């Protein structure tokens with residue numbers, strides 16, 4: 001629980017999350033549990049065990065969940081994190097593994113609970129749009145259909161149980177050749193996953209430096225021609241110019257992270273004029289050393305310049321917080337007003353891809369929660 005007087009408003013505020021990687025919700029505990037169940041070898045923790053040809057390098061972080069958590073607290077960069085993130089993929093094999101992973105995340109996002117259901121609710125994500133990385137699974141013999149089946153089974157159950165709605169977005173991986181991204185995108189189209197609504201849009205992630213958005217322009221223009229919504233990670237480690245390139249050359253409706261846009265007024269103006277929403281992830285930025293502390297995330301600058309953003313967890317199992325913890329960290333760092341939180345909550349709903357009817361429902365909930373708070377506690381709107 002954060003120390004802010006607005007804490008109870010922040011837990012009650014209806015939220016939309018647009019930037020969370022399904023594989024980034026894999027906790028160290030579940031990683032070890034699935035490795036044991038699926039008989040998957042993790043990197044050896046001592047040189048005794050690593051003599052085979054092609055074996056992983058020795059890494060004492062895989063000694064226990066506690067050792068992994070300690071290593072996660074010391075990430076030095078995006079690529080340092082991605083090394084661990086992709087190792088985690090290995091334990092996910094079956095549709096039921098993906099269903100378990102998805103349901104645990106949705107329950108936590110909707111209720112704040114990871115333990116017993118009797119505890120009071122302390123988070124209120126009403127709608128979430130979740131990334132996954134097909135190219136991290138197909139080489140292991142796991143087709144996108146396995147992930148999509150598991151995800152939607154969990155989403156249906158979580159909607160019944162908690163009233164949260166969820167959509168799924170594949171991200172193409174920038175550390176692999178562009179030809180692999182093209183093949184992946186083509187196979188997802190051919191399988192009819194976009195046309196059926198099983199996939200809600202297209203994303204782009206992984207290593208950013210030296211992978212300019214323009215490399216992916218042909219794929220994204222194909223997506224545009226097919227009426228597929230688009231988003232891309234940009235301006236996390238990469239320069240502000242990558243943010244404007246994502247908007248101009250990929251035609252994205254959202255930019256994931258985008259925080260380095262604040263370094264250039266012209267880039268901010270472009271975002272404002274295009275009405276693009278940034279999916280900002282404050283605790284992720286601290287964990288991966290983009291900033292030293294949340295106070296350096298340009299939240300205030302974006303609010304003052306009218307650049308829209310939502311607040312998100314990115315990879316909550318790796319970065320020490322879900323959406324709720326990100327909201328609290330921002331409030332502790334900036335002390336925003338009730339009116340500013342209302343703007344953030346409304347922009348998050350409006351930047352969602354869930355359809356006008358659902359957006360209308362959540363917007364009304366936002367207004368009700370804010371109105372009740374102001375009537376009870378006072379405060380500026």
Ligand code: HPA
Nearest residue numbers: 021205206207233314315
């Ligand atoms: O923050 C991120 N950036 C890029 N790629 C990613 N894949 C998972 N999380 C991230």
Ligand SMILES: [Zn+2]
Nearest residue numbers: 205233256314
């Ligand atoms: Zn991300």
